Amino acid sequence: MLPGRGTPLPFDSRQPFVDMIVHQVEKAIVGKRESIELAVIAFLCGGHMLLEDVPGVGKTMLVRALAKTTGVTFKRIQCTPDLLPSDVTGVSVFNQQTGRFEFRPGPIMAGILLADEMNRASPKTQSALLEAMEERQVTVDGETYRLPEPFMLLATQNPIEHEGTYPLPEAQLDRFLLKIRLGYPEERHEVEMLGRLSERSPLDDVKTVLLREEWVRLQQEARHVHIDEAVKQYIVRLTSATRTHKDVALGASPRASLGLMRAAQTKAFCSGRTYVVPDDVKSLAVAALAHRLVLQPEARYTGKTADSIVNQLLTAVSVPAAQTAAGGSR
Incomplete structure (x- = not known):
């Protein structure tokens, strides 16, 4: 665990700590260090994360x-078309003994x-997550309930199979801090994976x-960078x-600017620096902005992508x- 628990860590102590998290995740996901580091950044930033890739590359893993x-509580829901909003948020049940709804x-x-x-969840169920993602609360039968602190939604989706799926609306995509792809592993990493499994x-x-x-303390300290x-x-x-780009019908929102900042x-924090440099922004721009863009139809027809x-x-x-950028003498 973290040294000096209860007191702020010196910046030069954080890089080994971040490496320790990455090392643990690499025991399950082989050869995807860059994607894992992006996931750790979203994790320590307290932002929601969307993993989109073909089946079987380890998104859920x-x-x-x-x-x-x-050490936080972890729950999983398998999204299907018949999943109801109450299956996600909870439900009020009448207690006959007390005569009240609980x-x-x-x-x-x-x-x-x-x-x-x-x-694969219906739009009605997807919309049940909007309030939780932005306001960290849910409303059931007119009553508002606060979510645990911290709260983070990690979602996966398959971009290949479209039958029986409901594309996430732009308002929901905009609430994801980062969108991450894993891709197929290299042959040597796949051989290593077979040995481990x-x-x-x-x-x-x-x-x-x-x-x-x-986790909460590190998130707070990262915001002071x-x-x-x-x-x-x-x-x-x-x-x-x-x-204003000619190929973009809907550009990134102010929420995207805040998320990228x-x-x-957090990236600078994980690197042991007390200030952000432009390279931090450039390395995260695609993951933070591309999924928020809606391209013009003619741009899609010519093979252009939001990433490009x-x-x-x-x-x-x-x-x-x-x-x-470094703040002069900082």
């Missing part, structure tokens, strides 16, 4: 491994909720390295450029000078 490294909490009342194959589940080797209180005005302006120029602060447009803007938008 990544979420379960990441959740196991913490709230029976659903799986959403957990620190980490895995919504597996989220795009021959006798036991890879999750058996993943250990808890973070208590709930430590200095971000210079020049870097804030750079973030806004990036998001503003998506709104907090993710960049964000990468194009990263080249076109001017980057602040390193000394200015």
